[in-house]
Amino acid sequence: MNADPGRSPRPTTPDQWDEAVLDAIFTQSDVGLHVLDTELRVVRVNPVAVGVRGIPSERIVGLPATEAYAPLGVDVDEEMLREVLATGRPRLDHLVRGRPFTDPRSEYVFSVAAHRLLDAAGRVLGVVLTTTDVTERERAQARLRLLHDAHERIGSSLDVERTARELVDVTVPGFADTVVVALTDAVLRGREPGLRSHDPAPLLRCTATGGTESGPRIPTAGALLLPGIFGEVLPTEPRLLSPEKDGAGGTRLVAPLLVRGQVFGAVVFQRAEGAEPYDEDDLELADGIAARTATCLENALRFTREHIVMTALQSWPLRQEEATQRAVDIARRNQPDGSGVGSWYDVVPLSGARVALVVGQVDRAGLSAVATMSRLRTAVYSLTTLDLEPHELLARLHATTLRLAGEQETGPGGDGATASCTVAVHDPVGGRLDVARAGTSLFAVVRPDGSVDTRPVDDGPLLGGEGPPFACASLVLPEGSTLCMAPGEGGPRTEDLVNALAHPGRSPEAMADDVARLLAPDRVLLVARTRHLSSHELAEWTVPFDFSAVGIARGHVEEQLRKWNHPVDPFTATLVVSELVTNAIRYGAAPIVLRLITDSATLICEISDAGQAAPHLRHAKAVDEGGRGLLICATLAENWGVRYTPEGKTIWAEVEAEEETADD
Structure with missing residues (x-):
């Protein structure tokens, strides 16, 4: 029977309001509710509570909280709950982790708030827990922390192999149960990495590995890995490899180590069978970690190559x-x-x-x-x-x-x-x-x-x-x-x-x-x-400033070569000295000094005079009667030159002894 439209509805009492709100919270809210008594036994839960995800509520009601939630992997903090019961101070945003029966491979994170319950007389009835699923928030923060660790810890040294090792240390076990880093042979040898466009399947060699005891099998160091664990060709960006495709256990995530199209290597992250699979967010995280590692590898390779070049240049020439x-x-x-x-x-x-x-x-x-x-x-x-x-x-x-x-200088502000x-x-x-x-x-x-x-x-x-x-x-x-x-x-x-x-x-x-x-x-x-040259290495004479002294100079040379028993040809040596003395008398100034210096198979002939005129090599014509002195010296001597002093100049020539040849 319908209510009389002319009669006013009966007013709702506060108790009715409280009951309606409580019923809506338990039946309609997406916040999990768990009511525990003073003995921390489960009294009531709502349908979305973590404790009943996938199981009937009657299976946990009446059980101690620690026992009720243990199958879900939830560790109940009894000390915290008893503190709330005793003090009445609520506890907010207490994080707990668990694996609901509806998704046992994934770990979920819940934010728990605990409040004490009192009756009208002020007696303690128990504690009510509200739980909110913050899994995505915590996963996002974990990804940021892992990416921060990668930037802090990867690249601490300018060593290629150590950089690969640091990538493994950062990502195991937080991101993967097994990590394999492989680099190209060119990078491992300190050479310029090749371009991916030239070779989509470069030779990769296992450089660094790591994993947990439960993780998948890892290859040995130095093993060739492509094609194979990274797929048939090297991907251009992180991607997931289906375990059904190749029969491998767990899920795999492959990320290339690329910088401006240059291939440094690749990394594969693998989780054990039964673990939470990788998703799109993990691909983005792997991309950031791989990009950081590739940049550090480039720096390390540049340092290695520069060190090789610097060492070569620093020691050049070897003498x-x-x-x-x-x-x-x-x-x-x-x-x-x-x-x-x-x-x-x-x-x-x-x-x-x-x-x-x-x-x-x-x-x-x-x-x-x-x-x-x-x-x-x-x-x-x-x-x-x-x-x-x-x-x-x-x-x-x-x-x-x-x-x-x-x-x-590279610009106006550059400095050399x-x-x-x-x-x-x-x-x-x-x-x-x-x-x-x-x-x-x-x-x-x-x-x-x-x-x-x-x-x-x-x-x-x-x-x-x-x-x-x-x-x-x-x-x-x-x-x-x-x-x-x-x-x-x-x-x-x-x-x-x-x-x-x-x-x-x-x-x-x-x-x-x-x-x-x-x-x-x-x-x-x-x-x-x-050290100073001894008389066995040095002889010196003053030559008169007259063309008749040329013969005297030749005599000095012949006599000194006999004393030293020098292997140089006397005719060659005397001819060189004759031309140098003649040149000094004709174009120089007194005094003229002849000096011989011996160095095993080499004879150094020096003529010094007080003139400053620069000698130059001439090519005389066939009808010329002179102008061949320095040309003769340059032809017969191993080397020749001139140096200037405040007192004049010195023309020198080095005459080498002829090598003996064996008879046929």
Whole structure:
């Protein structure tokens, strides 16, 4: 029977409202409700509660909470619940994890809020728990944490294999039960990685693996893995491989390690059979981790390749200084890495048995510094063939540095490299030392009496900086003096250096050991002990300024070759000396000095005069009566040249002994 429309409805009481709200919450809300008594037994649950997902509520009502929810993998925090019962303070956002019967392979996360229940008289009835599914929120936060860990932990070193190992450590077991990282052979050998467009199925070699005890089987290190575990071809982006397709247990996620189309390798993440399968969100996470790893691999490979290049350039050219010069005995220490990259030393044999000792350092770091250093070394070798004074050599080297700096500038704000360099030229005939310095470096002279001069020459402006004039000095050193040279700033204290060097009786190697302990481990060091040529290696005469003296000069040469029992052909040697003396008398000025220097199978002939006229090689015509002197010397001698001094010039020629041939 319908209600009378003219009569007002009966008002709803507060108890009726409470009952209606409670009924709606238990029957319609998507928030799980669990009512426990004071003994923490389950009194009532609503249909969406985690405890009854897939099972009837009567199977858990009346059971202790720990027993009721144990089959779902939920760990009930009884201590927290009893604290709520005792204090009445609610507990909010308490996270619990479990695997509902409706989806046993997936772990779910629920946010639990606990409130104490009281009756009208204020007696404690129990506790009510509300649960909200926050699985997606927690998974998103876990993915962010894993991606953050990948950025923090992957790439801690510039080593290719260690970077692959770090990828495994970051993702096992949080993201995968088994991880396999494979790199291409080119990357493992430090070579340029190939482009994927050229080879969609590159040769991949197992580099790093890891997994849990329950994880799938992992391949052995060094095994070839493509085609196979990564599929037939390398994917261009992360993708899932169906376990049904190849019969493998669990789900697999394959991600390529690519940077700008270059293939560094690939990684496969695999979960054990029965574990939660990968989804689209996992593909995005794997893409981020793989991209981070590929970038770190690129950095590591670039470092490896640059290190190889730097090592090759740093040690170029490989020479045996002891075999190419006799003016000094050498000890060196050469481990230029770290801040010492771009530093170098050189021992350059010069004409007249002289030697140039060079140390330098480019103020930049990395491959560009080593490349600049290599080009400066080449320039030094080229300039030394001109027999320039050390300060003039630095002036030419300064111009070279400026040109290199201009080439390296990339824009208006670019700045080129500068360099420090010290050049010392020692002449074993008389012991003269000419030295010039650009920038700051360690340069000390130890005389045979034990005295140490730590500043025989002042510091000068940097190469590529302010420019000439450069600081220079000339010394005459007794035989057995020791030079200690190291590029760069920040040398040892003067007192410590003097204590290390003031023992001239020790060998250069021993002195180098003591000084190296005072220097940074990445600085190069050169220690050289001087020697003078003896009468068995040097002969010298003053030649009268008259054409009749040409015969006298030939006689000196023939007699000296007999005394030395030198293997050089006497006719060749006397002809070269005759032409050089004639040239000096005709175009030079008195006094004229003839000097012979022997070096086993080589004879160095030098003619010095007071003239400054530059000699030049001429090609005389057939009817000319002269003009063939230097041409004859250039033809007969192994090498020849001219060097200038404040007193005049010296023309020199090296004559080699002919090799003996066996009879047929």
